[in-house]
Amino acid sequence: MSDIQLDDAGRLRHLITTEGLSADLITQILDTAESFVPEIGAPAKKVPLLRGRTVFNLFFENSTRTRTTFELAAKRLSADVINMDVATSSRTKGEDDLDTLFTLQAMGADVFVIRHPENGAAARFAAHAGPGVAIINAGDGSHAHPTQALLDVFTIRRHRPDFDNLSVAIVGDIAHSRVAHSTIHALKTLGTTDIRLVGPTAFLPENPATLGVTATTDIxxxxxxxxxxxxxxxxxxxxxxxxxxxIADYHRDFGLTEANLAHAKPDALIMHPGPINRGVEITPEVAYSKQSLILEQVRNGIGIRMAVMALIAGQPAAAEHARTS
Incomplete structure (x- = not known):
């Protein structure tokens, strides 16, 4: 996968997965994002790094947070942004997904942000992308969601920067979660060794040891x-x-409730990639508590997605921007 994601100089060419990204490259993305995230209450930063570039948001699955933050990120980089409505596109007439890619490339696309229900779809698009055309995976099946993982570790770093000594518990449907897979890889690359997966047996991976994590059905x-x-x-x-x-049993046994969270550290921070399902995996009291980072994750997603697009399509100006900001 690194052969697809990186150019000959080791810089980002596409972003398909966090697996295989080096700690230095992840850190570069996080550091670049810092230059784009304004202080709370401060106006959003708009920079000309992608002026004259065209970004297509090509979502074959529904999305609120990811699609909207990618659109905001591209506009704050001064790119032209096209949001494709796949439900009303020629795909409904039988057009193959790759033909959609080729057609939009012919219109002058520079970056495709793609969400797709099939595992491996983003890599398939990247393998067929034209010279100078970048693919960013906004979630493919249950495989990967790299920008979500990057915004997760970015948010963690702002509060708990010592990844080597972190204890992270991921609770719920891990087996089918592309977020969990990508975040586990990112955390491990940054040095976290204590990662616990918690959920009913049907929601846990079959061989957690191969991921370098532990798994339990005991919250x-x-x-x-x-x-x-x-x-x-x-x-x-x-x-x-x-x-x-x-559902009531699941919520009692595995929900992020005040009773269950009493077993974590008193100052434990709460995260969730969204959308949340109240009364299933989390209570609203926990989701919007002082220890919750859920809305901060959403805000940070804009900066992370700006950083990824800038590093892919705005080189070398993006590196200079991060250095001087």
């Missing part, structure tokens, strides 16, 4: 003295049949 043990607790929604669109049973 008491899983949250014990955790610094960061990340909740995940149930990925119903990727699950065949009903593997859950009673």
């Amino acid at each position: 008491t043990a899983g949250l014990a003295d955790a610094d960061i607790v990340m909740g995940l929604r149930i990925q119903r669109e990727r699950i065949a049949g009903d593997v859950l049973g009673d």
Whole structure:
């Protein structure tokens, strides 16, 4: 995958997954994002790094946070932005996804931000992208969601910068979550070794040891003295049949409730990639508590996505901007 993602100089060419990205490259992305994230209450920064470039948001799945923050990010970089409505495109007439890519490339696209329900779709688009055309994976199936993982570790770094000594618990539907897969890789690359996966057996990976993590169905043990607790929604669109049973039981046993979070550290920080399902994997009291970083994650997503697009399509100006900001 690194052969697809990086150019001959080791710089970002596409962003498909966090797997294989070096700690130095992840840190460069995080540091670049710092230059784009304004202080709360300060006006948004707009820079000309992508002036004259065209970004297509090509979403084959629904999205609120990811699509909107990518659009804002591209506009704040001064790019021209086209949001494709796939539901009303020629795909409904039988056009192949790659033909859609080729058609939009012919219109002068420079960057495609792509969300797709199939694992590996982003890599397939990248393999067929024209010279100078970049693909950014906004989520493919249950495989990867790299910008979400990057904004997660960016948010963590702002509050708990010592990744080597972090204890992170990820709770919920890990098996079907592209966010969990990408965030685990990013955390491990930055030095975190204590990563616990917590959920019912059907929601845990079959071989957690191969990921370098631990897994448990006991939320008491899983949250014990955790610094960061990340909740995940149930990925119903990727699950065949009903593997859950009673929602009330799931919420009691695995929900981020005040009772369950009592097992984490008193100052544990709460995260969630959204959308949240109230009364299922989290309560509103926890989601909007003082320890919650959920809305901060959303804000930071703009800066991270600006950084990724700038480093891919705005070189070398992006590096100079980050250095001098």
